[in-house]
Amino acid sequence: MEKKYLDLLKEKYDTEEKVATEIINLEAILNLPKGTEHFVSDLHGEYQAFSHVLRNGSGKVKEKITDLYGGKLVKDEIDTFSALVYYPEEKLKRIKQSFNSSEALNDWYEVIIERLVHLVHYSSSKYTRSKLRKALPPHFIYIVEELLYKVDLLDNKKSYYKKIVQEIISLNQVDKLIIGLCYTVQRLVVDHLHVVGDIYDRGPKPDKIMETLINHHSVDIQWGNHDVLWLGAFSGSKVCLANILRICARYNNLAIIEDVYGINLRPLQNLADKYYDDHVNFQPKLQAGETLSEAEFLEITKMHQAIAMIQFKLEIPIIKRRKDFNMGHRTMLDFVDYETETIQINGKDYPLIDPCFQTVNPKNPEQLTDEEQHVIDKLLFSIQHSEKLKRHMDFLMKKGSFYGRYNGNLLIHGCVPLDQDGNLEAMTIDNEAYQGRDLLDLFETTLRHCYKRKKVIDDFDTDLVWYMWTGEHSSLFGKKEMTTFERYFIEDTATHKERKNPYYYMREDEDVCRRILTAFDLDPDLGHIINGHTPVKEIEGENPIKANGKMIVIDGGFSKAYQKTTGIAGYTLVYNSYGIQLVAHQYFHSKQEVIENGTDVLSVKRLVDKELRRKQVRETNIGTQLIKDISFLKQLLATRYLQ
Ligand SMILES: O=P(O)(O)OC[C@H]1O[C@](O)(COP(=O)(O)O)[C@@H](O)[C@@H]1O
Numbered sequence: 001m002e003k004k005y006l007d008l009l010k011e012k013y014d015t016e017e018k019v020a021t022e023i024i025n026l027e028a029i030l031n032l033p034k035g036t037e038h039f040v041s042d043l044h045g046e047y048q049a050f051s052h053v054l055r056n057g058s059g060k061v062k063e064k065i066t067d068l069y070g071g072k073l074v075k076d077e078i079d080t081f082s083a084l085v086y087y088p089e090e091k092l093k094r095i096k097q098s099f100n101s102s103e104a105l106n107d108w109y110e111v112i113i114e115r116l117v118h119l120v121h122y123s124s125s126k127y128t129r130s131k132l133r134k135a136l137p138p139h140f141i142y143i144v145e146e147l148l149y150k151v152d153l154l155d156n157k158k159s160y161y162k163k164i165v166q167e168i169i170s171l172n173q174v175d176k177l178i179i180g181l182c183y184t185v186q187r188l189v190v191d192h193l194h195v196v197g198d199i200y201d202r203g204p205k206p207d208k209i210m211e212t213l214i215n216h217h218s219v220d221i222q223w224g225n226h227d228v229l230w231l232g233a234f235s236g237s238k239v240c241l242a243n244i245l246r247i248c249a250r251y252n253n254l255a256i257i258e259d260v261y262g263i264n265l266r267p268l269q270n271l272a273d274k275y276y277d278d279h280v281n282f283q284p285k286l287q288a289g290e291t292l293s294e295a296e297f298l299e300i301t302k303m304h305q306a307i308a309m310i311q312f313k314l315e316i317p318i319i320k321r322r323k324d325f326n327m328g329h330r331t332m333l334d335f336v337d338y339e340t341e342t343i344q345i346n347g348k349d350y351p352l353i354d355p356c357f358q359t360v361n362p363k364n365p366e367q368l369t370d371e372e373q374h375v376i377d378k379l380l381f382s383i384q385h386s387e388k389l390k391r392h393m394d395f396l397m398k399k400g401s402f403y404g405r406y407n408g409n410l411l412i413h414g415c416v417p418l419d420q421d422g423n424l425e426a427m428t429i430d431n432e433a434y435q436g437r438d439l440l441d442l443f444e445t446t447l448r449h450c451y452k453r454k455k456v457i458d459d460f461d462t463d464l465v466w467y468m469w470t471g472e473h474s475s476l477f478g479k480k481e482m483t484t485f486e487r488y489f490i491e492d493t494a495t496h497k498e499r500k501n502p503y504y505y506m507r508e509d510e511d512v513c514r515r516i517l518t519a520f521d522l523d524p525d526l527g528h529i530i531n532g533h534t535p536v537k538e539i540e541g542e543n544p545i546k547a548n549g550k551m552i553v554i555d556g557g558f559s560k561a562y563q564k565t566t567g568i569a570g571y572t573l574v575y576n577s578y579g580i581q582l583v584a585h586q587y588f589h590s591k592q593e594v595i596e597n598g599t600d601v602l603s604v605k606r607l608v609d610k611e612l613r614r615k616q617v618r619e620t621n622i623g624t625q626l627i628k629d630i631s632f633l634k635q636l637l638a639t640r641y642l643q
Pocket residue numbers: 198225226250479482483484498533534
């Protein structure tokens with residue numbers, strides 16, 4: 001194997017000098033400061049807010065501009081410059097309109113290009129030239145390199161520089177160059193992006209987030225429960241499908257299904273029209289400023305009921321055939337007394353508010369009517385044949401995983417199920433107990449297997465994918481039960497409570513976090529756990545940095561639906577060679593506001609961890625790989641050339 005690998009390597013490096021050059025190059029990279037990692041989570045379809053955070057690099061862009069121009073430009077100018085870098089197309093248009101002579105505009109062009117080139121130079125200072133090259137606007141690489149490497153030279157080169165810029169202006173290429181340079185800065189400021197789960201559901205534009213991620217230069221994803229729900233639906237789970245449609249109806253996002261992914265909802269609508277009417281608990285939740293006509297509002301309310309009832313029916317046979325799921329208490333429609341319109345939960349009877357059980361057969365509540373069966377079959381067919389959804393789901397599979405081990409940290413959306421003493425809690429499947437990393441690995445293998453076999457829809461793997469959304473031992477969910485049924489039909493809010501796995505309070509304890517890191521083969525002295533999933537209630541004084549800094553929870557409420565509870569508009573984490581910094585974002589109103597007023601929605605920063613000395617590439621995941629590469633190259637040199 002090794003011999004074969006060396007043979008292949010020899011084809012690529014076919015002279016002694018080439019091998020030596022590559023070794024020197026890689027050794028040099030190892031000594032550079034580590035690249036900046038950017039962590040976000042719980043985006044929940046909020047594309048604009050996400051895009052803004054990416055564009056401003058959680059404040060890093062403005063920080064770099066201030067480093068360079070803090071003493072030379074006033075605040076307004078820094079804001080305008082920053083807004084240009086964030087939204088170059090729109091801001092450039094505005095700036096150009098503000099000039100009334102072409103001379104003045106040309107003067108501005110000269111100045112701004114020089115500043116941008118400076119900023120690119122500064123932002124790339126810790127990267128190799130080859131990495132910078134990859135980040136430059138492709139059509140202008142030669143010109144920008146000329147400008148970049150002339151920028152520091154003495155006066156006699158100034159005219160050369162000026163000439164280049166004037167040529168660019170006269171050839172009408174200047175706008176494209178400026179826009180390209182702004183994107184280069186954005187790209188250089190963040191080397192790698194981690195999305196710690198929940199791209200989908202609740203907000204209006206998860207598809208646009210997916211497109212952005214697909215075009216991003218370097219990203220990994222730790223799946224969230226909502227992402228797995230979409231993957232499950234696409235893999236053939238009807239109950240996952242019913243859930244995503246129900247959530248889209250609940251948050252008035254059916255346009256994602258219909259207009260974005262091209263799924264025909266007509267059959268569901270017909271069913272809804274036939275059996276359902278208005279129902280206060282099924283009315284769509286609208287975001288501030290969002291409106292619907294009365295007819296649309298009613299239509300969605302009805303579809304919401306139709307799909308929720310299909311969901312509740314579909315859950316029952318799965319729960320019955322999968323005893324290992326331990327969900328016998330969740331076959332809700334079985335516990336309803338259809339005469340008295342009450343339900344018994346944990347031995348207590350509760351009246352049902354407006355039960356809309358028109359399609360339920362009291363003798364066999366799990367039975368779908370022929371119409372319901374037809375609707376869900378058709379929907380599954382359409383969803384599995386949506387080209388666009390396939391592209392998005394394929395990418396989610398390719399870049400995603402249940403947990404990430406990256407540069408010493410453990411990234412995980414929800415939890416690692418624990419018992420009350422803080423020990424790993426096992427789930428038993430086929431008489432075998434799985435816990436901690438093994439359990440998560442099992443989930444991941446199952447999901448991948450299920451995704452490959454989309455035609456098989458009633459097997460254990462497909463059922464287990466649904467369990468990952470809602471099961472008590474799912475690391476993505478981590479609550480005793482999901483009380484969706486209770487929230488729709490029972491008034492007593494005590495029944496709505498979802499009891500959390502002990503993980504969610506044990507994670508305050510440093511020892512527990514250290515043990516988890518060890519269980520994932522990470523160094524507890526150096527690593528941190530990075531979680532999303534549970535909104536941190538800053539408003540009530542909750543601290544996102546827990547367990548003496550070992551645990552960082554970054555679900556701060558990108559999701560508008562949750563901002564009331566969190567009091568902020570999302571956290572992001574930035575990990576560069578100097579350490580880890582948490583950024584709490586203020587409300588993001590609109591990109592228009594940033595473009596017009598230059599006001600940026602920043603951001604309170606908190607230091608989580610400071611490196612004693614600057615961390616180098618050598619100490620990162622990539623560094624470990626490079627060290628291996630160097631060792632092979634040295635072997636190649638020793639065994640094939642220097643003999
Ligand atoms: O209030 P909604 O939007 O119906 O959602 C409630 C459900 O979503 C969940 O919070 C899961 O979603 P999150 O992962 O976004 O928290 C469940 O625990 C809960 O049952």
